[in-house]
Amino acid sequence: KQEVTQIPAALSVPEGENLVLNCSFTDSAIYNLQWFRQDPGKGLTSLLLIQSSQREQTSGRLNASLDKSSGRSTLYIAASQPGDSATYLCAVTNQAGTALIFGKGTTLSVSS
């Protein structure tokens, strides 16, 4: 059974710092991996999607890497801003068109 773990559970950093969020999954036979952002009481915003054949994806200040063989993904946020404060969720799917399996998330707080 696929399980997704995210470390750390919470992170507080001053504005401007570069930071890394970690995600690990137990079954390396994934189809793809997505990183989401969730603001308090809100829905999900998709940040990056990495196919199983890809190593990384970039969008603006965000870079996500995938090491399928070791069951790990990292989300790198450059030059963090207070507006980045949110919970970041990592999720994997094992087959095309199937449901996502989520980690518990990392709650990020960026202070100005």
Next chain:
Amino acid sequence: GAVVSQHPSWVICKSGTSVKIECRSLDFQATTMFWYRQFPKQSLMLMATSNEGSKATYEQGVEKDKFLINHASLTLSTLTVTSAHPEDSSFYICSAPPGAGGNEQYFGPGTRLTVT
């Protein structure tokens, strides 16, 4: 990107009543939709998979007679919480991959249910 809407965005109901939540894919067809539940400070957990034209499949521990799912068209799935109790209070969110076996998942904005 593809858009998924949910209605209502929040609802308060009394214990024992039923509540219907709608999930619509606005600009694509979805033969499959997923319903998730998120309790406070917890992650999203899959409740059931909604299949157009056939019965939904439920995850272990989810009562199919309590959480009724209907996927009557390629753009609409509904979740009805029957005889709601305070412990059903949660954030319910749906998602859909465009088409059959679509790549990315698109999520609705969620529905906050509070049962008093």
